Amino acid sequence: MAGLRQKLSDRGPFAALLVAGCAVLSLLVLAPLYTLLSKSVENRAGEFVGLENFARYLSSGGIESAFLNSLWVAGLSTVIVVGLAFMAAWALTRTRLPLTGWVRGVLVLPILAPSLLPAISLVYLFGNQGVLKGWLFGAEIYGPIGIVMGSCFWTFPHALMILLTAMDNADGRHYEAASALKASAWRTFWTVTVPGARYGLVSAAFVVFTLVITDFGVPKVIGGQFDVLATDIYKQVIGQQRFEMGAVVSVLLLLPAMLAFFADRYVQRKQSASFTARSVPYKARADRKRDVLGALVLTPTVVFILAIIAMAVYASFVTFWPYNLDLSLNNYQFGRMDGGGWGAYFNSLQLALGTMVLGTVLVFFNAWLMERTPQPKILTGVFQFLSLLPLAVPGLVLGLSYIFFFNHPDNLLNGIYGTLLILILCTVSHFYAVSHLTAVTALKQLDKEFEAVGESLKASRWRVLFTVTLPLCLPAILDVALYLFVNAMTTVSAVVFLYGPNSQLASVAVLSMDEAGDIAPAAAMAILITVTCAGAKLIQGALRFWVDRSTRAWRQGTE
Amino acid sequence: MTQQTQGSRLEIHGVHKNFGDFSALRDINLTIEPGELVCFLGPSGCGKTTLLRIIAGLEQQSAGQLLQGNDDISLKPPKDRDFGIVFQSYALFPNMTVTANIAYGLHSVGTPKARIRERVAELLEMIGLAEHARKYPAQLSGGQQQRVALARALAPSPGLLLLDEPLSALDAKVRHHLRSEIRSLQKQLGVTTIMVTHDQEEALAMADRVVVMNNGVIEQVGTPLEIYQQPQSAFVAEFIGAMNFIDSAPLNGQRVMVGNRAVDVVRPLPEGKGGVRLAIRPEDVHLLPSGDGDWEGRVEAMDYLGAFIRTQVRLTDVALDLVVDVDPRSARQLELAVGNRICLHLPSDALHCFAA
Ligand SMILES: Nc1ncnc2c1ncn2[C@@H]1O[C@H](COP(=O)(O)OP(=O)(O)OP(=O)(O)O)[C@@H](O)[C@H]1O
Numbered sequence A: 001m002a003g004l005r006q007k008l009s010d011r012g013p014f015a016a017l018l019v020a021g022c023a024v025l026s027l028l029v030l031a032p033l034y035t036l037l038s039k040s041v042e043n044r045a046g047e048f049v050g051l052e053n054f055a056r057y058l059s060s061g062g063i064e065s066a067f068l069n070s071l072w073v074a075g076l077s078t079v080i081v082v083g084l085a086f087m088a089a090w091a092l093t094r095t096r097l098p099l100t101g102w103v104r105g106v107l108v109l110p111i112l113a114p115s116l117l118p119a120i121s122l123v124y125l126f127g128n129q130g131v132l133k134g135w136l137f138g139a140e141i142y143g144p145i146g147i148v149m150g151s152c153f154w155t156f157p158h159a160l161m162i163l164l165t166a167m168d169n170a171d172g173r174h175y176e177a178a179s180a181l182k183a184s185a186w187r188t189f190w191t192v193t194v195p196g197a198r199y200g201l202v203s204a205a206f207v208v209f210t211l212v213i214t215d216f217g218v219p220k221v222i223g224g225q226f227d228v229l230a231t232d233i234y235k236q237v238i239g240q241q242r243f244e245m246g247a248v249v250s251v252l253l254l255l256p257a258m259l260a261f262f263a264d265r266y267v268q269r270k271q272s273a274s275f276t277a278r279s280v281p282y283k284a285r286a287d288r289k290r291d292v293l294g295a296l297v298l299t300p301t302v303v304f305i306l307a308i309i310a311m312a313v314y315a316s317f318v319t320f321w322p323y324n325l326d327l328s329l330n331n332y333q334f335g336r337m338d339g340g341g342w343g344a345y346f347n348s349l350q351l352a353l354g355t356m357v358l359g360t361v362l363v364f365f366n367a368w369l370m371e372r373t374p375q376p377k378i379l380t381g382v383f384q385f386l387s388l389l390p391l392a393v394p395g396l397v398l399g400l401s402y403i404f405f406f407n408h409p410d411n412l413l414n415g416i417y418g419t420l421l422i423l424i425l426c427t428v429s430h431f432y433a434v435s436h437l438t439a440v441t442a443l444k445q446l447d448k449e450f451e452a453v454g455e456s457l458k459a460s461r462w463r464v465l466f467t468v469t470l471p472l473c474l475p476a477i478l479d480v481a482l483y484l485f486v487n488a489m490t491t492v493s494a495v496v497f498l499y500g501p502n503s504q505l506a507s508v509a510v511l512s513m514d515e516a517g518d519i520a521p522a523a524a525m526a527i528l529i530t531v532t533c534a535g536a537k538l539i540q541g542a543l544r545f546w547v548d549r550s551t552r553a554w555r556q557g558t559e
Numbered sequence B: 001m002t003q004q005t006q007g008s009r010l011e012i013h014g015v016h017k018n019f020g021d022f023s024a025l026r027d028i029n030l031t032i033e034p035g036e037l038v039c040f041l042g043p044s045g046c047g048k049t050t051l052l053r054i055i056a057g058l059e060q061q062s063a064g065q066l067l068q069g070n071d072d073i074s075l076k077p078p079k080d081r082d083f084g085i086v087f088q089s090y091a092l093f094p095n096m097t098v099t100a101n102i103a104y105g106l107h108s109v110g111t112p113k114a115r116i117r118e119r120v121a122e123l124l125e126m127i128g129l130a131e132h133a134r135k136y137p138a139q140l141s142g143g144q145q146q147r148v149a150l151a152r153a154l155a156p157s158p159g160l161l162l163l164d165e166p167l168s169a170l171d172a173k174v175r176h177h178l179r180s181e182i183r184s185l186q187k188q189l190g191v192t193t194i195m196v197t198h199d200q201e202e203a204l205a206m207a208d209r210v211v212v213m214n215n216g217v218i219e220q221v222g223t224p225l226e227i228y229q230q231p232q233s234a235f236v237a238e239f240i241g242a243m244n245f246i247d248s249a250p251l252n253g254q255r256v257m258v259g260n261r262a263v264d265v266v267r268p269l270p271e272g273k274g275g276v277r278l279a280i281r282p283e284d285v286h287l288l289p290s291g292d293g294d295w296e297g298r299v300e301a302m303d304y305l306g307a308f309i310r311t312q313v314r315l316t317d318v319a320l321d322l323v324v325d326v327d328p329r330s331a332r333q334l335e336l337a338v339g340n341r342i343c344l345h346l347p348s349d350a351l352h353c354f355a356a
């Protein structure tokens, strides 16, 4: 028995650390969510009232308007974005167009911008004083049209990246077989290309749908009188201080997001089961007609994205739209507007850096514990669930949950309420799942016997971690760091409930300035955020280049 | 020259291993002498790797005891045991040079720098890769990587070397070459070695003793010759080399009935009243000119396999096909050809007897 205890003590610390990891995630995600759920069945005084709040929301007509509006706007955006992204991915992977590197770069640019940016840009393009107002034939940009257009802009890169991954892995042999069987290009497209990308298509659809339905920035700026769930939560909470109704709408928003999440997980599981073949990478053959078609498919999307960004950049420099079109830096003097000025920008930088450092460390350490140390099966199961849960929780819902949980007078941690720390914690949790998946994927790719070899050579798991695992995971670590930085910089939804007088944020400042009618400074701040993210991307790109170069010898086996 | 390592003795007593309801190992008992090379041989899924991992401490046995020397290691974690291991994938650290890989285990135990340099140079010399010292694993061929993995495992001079299918990722030619290289290295160092394989040729060629496993139990332990010549179960007989099986019923004493003909056997019959499965190797069957032997048959097929001809003969009296290996010279003398009649002689001392 003494021996058994000795053995346990060897593995115990790792299990204990993962239990701690579970506890942290429970504190940061599960507990706040639970508080939110319980709030939705309580009245203002905190007494249990069952589904009364839901009934009240139903009778106020909230379901018909906001809920259905959200569904169809998200559905329509999904169809458009997935369609366009699929065409773009096809053109990028199945033709031999020149400059595809640059085109890829432009197409993913929106990911560096806050979702508020396209909305502001659309106001300039199609709003009451918009330059292209006539193109809408009298229709209003303020409402569903604006929301759909804006959502398409910022969700496009997410869909594109999923589809590019799916289509980059195409098996060349299928195409060879099709051409050997004399299938026409059209038939090959429908019998080989589309089926090959079907899991990517489904996954992209779920992702876009969730992003649109939970987004708050676009409808807030350009939604006008058109209610959706996300703006409804904001109105209930910030406008009318009806927290319990905010909780009710949150639950309603949680439902479709959860549904999409589980459906996507289910589809992904099927995919990994069918992914076995030893494939030959596909190489596009020269085909002028196909190249022209590819260019035709890409052009509208590229033009749309560039137009939106260019409009925002231009508007941010115009002195007084539309009366004085002289260019100046007036709009960048944020000190003169609401929203916290340059201070907000520097707070955002701190938030982004803090989230990046804390998040990357936490994510990788936990993923390492889960993947590379001996753990009881149920513990890894619980941890995996907790890590992926944030993917199903919309930012607004998370933010509101944080109010309920951390602002409660009995919560020992309520001292962090209104500080930068709670913003960092909330943002780390908000973007935990995707980072976790990236880390786990990287760790799974390493030889599963590294630790066993290490132990036989009397090296502790820690030494193997620092001398082998981390160096090998460096590219993935850089990816996660950038992902966290950019999202912390651009996010609005979760943090809009949580900032305090000393922790105003740039992305929220865009919102407040827009609300106050200072649209040009809002555009300027949005551009500033975008430029900052682009800078981060460049730095990360340079670091990755450096890492790739200095490790090329051992990665590819050439000196 | 390389120092002589003191190989350790290993005793395994009553080891069981369950994965949930599934019993992967049952009552494993085995003693391995110092300096011995033992092969675990068996079909896929029979528990070879599991047993090896239990010896390493990477997997915990459900019951049973392990002794290394006089030391009870049953419950010790891997880092408190004394062994080196080479995995099928080699698991070389890709971000480290050959030198750094080999030195890894020496750093762990705080060996002085100068001594590490010396030891690494010595090992590089031994595996013949001195000029590749500064390369990374990805820059080496499979066989070279294999040798680096071996050197890394041997660097701290462990008393026990564990090899899990160390050669299976290599092509045939390299494999043959490395077989003898590993064997002579092991002899030279005197390190007790356990090698897992499902390649019988490899096991018979390299091992001092072979442990044949099936379905989580040890079927037989013995030298390659014993395993081949005196298989103790029908499984071993069939798994190692080729074997003909003939069903029979016990008659009296050392006689059994095959069809309606009595056959004498020399080896002891299995206990119990059930049927007896006779077994004979293809090279032990004698072919004779028609009319000369005890069994009549007809040649059904002939495969020329280089040094011998694998011939399929259908017996006339009993519904049975036998496989017989004949050397080309005898085949010529017998004018062996498909369709020809032939006689067979089954020497009674070559007949193995197993319970049916
Ligand atoms: N961690 C585990 N959980 C459940 N079952 C396991 C586990 N590891 C091994 N097994 C089962 O135990 C049995 C023995 O596995 P083991 O890996 O020891 O086989 P092996 O003899 O090494 O086979 P191979 O020649 O294919 O490597 C197999 O049926 C396997 O499925």
Ligand SMILES: [Mg+2]
Pocket: B048, B049, B050
């Ligand atoms: Mg095995």
